[in-house]
Amino acid sequence: QVQLQESGPGLVKPSETLSLTCFVSGGSISGYYWNWVRQPPGKGLEYIGYIYYSGSTNSNPSLKSRVSISLDTSKNLFSLRLSSVTAADTAVYYCARAPPPLTDFGMDVWGQGTTVTVSS
Amino acid sequence: SYELTQPLSVSVALGQTARIPCGGNNIGSKVVHWYQQKPGQAPVLVIYRDSKRPSGIPERFSGSNSGNTATLTISRAQAGDEADYYCQVWDSITVLFGGGTKLTVL
Numbered sequence: 001q002v003q004l005q006e007s008g009p010g011l012v013k014p015s016e017t018l019s020l021t022c023f024v025s026g027g028s029i030s031g032y033y034w035n036w037v038r039q040p041p042g043k044g045l046e047y048i049g050y051i052y053y054s055g056s057t058n059s060n061p062s063l064k065s066r067v068s069i070s071l072d073t074s075k076n077l078f079s080l081r082l083s084s085v086t087a088a089d090t091a092v093y094y095c096a097r098a099p100p101p102l103t104d105f106g107m108d109v110w111g112q113g114t115t116v117t118v119s120s
Numbered sequence: 121s122y123e124l125t126q127p128l129s130v131s132v133a134l135g136q137t138a139r140i141p142c143g144g145n146n147i148g149s150k151v152v153h154w155y156q157q158k159p160g161q162a163p164v165l166v167i168y169r170d171s172k173r174p175s176g177i178p179e180r181f182s183g184s185n186s187g188n189t190a191t192l193t194i195s196r197a198q199a200g201d202e203a204d205y206y207c208q209v210w211d212s213i214t215v216l217f218g219g220g221t222k223l224t225v226l
Contacts, residue, residue: 037217044220045220047215096163103151104151104168104169106155106168107208
């Protein structure tokens with residue numbers, strides 16, 4: 001079955017750019033929405049954004065100016081870049097799959113999550 | 121902007137029925153999904169499209185959505201159901217999560 005695995009630096013300095021990758025195994029990137037969700041320590045889930053397999057993207061208005069999501073279909077992975085990070089961006093970052101339409105099916109496969117700490 | 125409201129905690133006696141509400145303005149007109157998250161683990165989709173169960177989710181989990189409240193119902197609650205539960209909708213421009221409810225099984 002499809003599995004997702006996040007990877008990236010666990011520590012990022014303030015004002016720098018956080019970069020994470022989600023590798024998709026056991027299935028194709030085609031036909032789905034690919035999402036990023038984060039969870040600050042002890043808090044709830046916060047949606048970051050998605051990229052559709054066609055390349056269209058959308059992100060949370062609260063993060064939109066700092067978020068970039070991209071796709072590499074040849075490598076079966078998608079990536080997140082979050083610029084100008086602060087301590088408030090410290091969180092567990094999850095990648096997740098959603099079948100289309102995005103409204104109807106929810107996020108049915110999740111990665112295990114990766115912890116990112118923003119600190120100098 | 122649209123908001124989803126969940127109680128911080130809900131308690132249920134072992135074997136009884138737990139109901140976890142998710143409030144929102146006319147949420148009955150939106151499609152609601154529910155996730156279960158156990159400590160240290162990724163969320164798991166337990167209900168999609170208001171009341172559908174993904175493969176592998178026990179029939180004890182059910183959902184409803186009407187008016188201003190969507191509800192996740194867990195029948196015959198088990199110790200293994202202790203977790204945080206999040207409701208989620210698509211709000212025209214982005215995905216929204218409720219604040220989460222901690223379910224305690226007594």
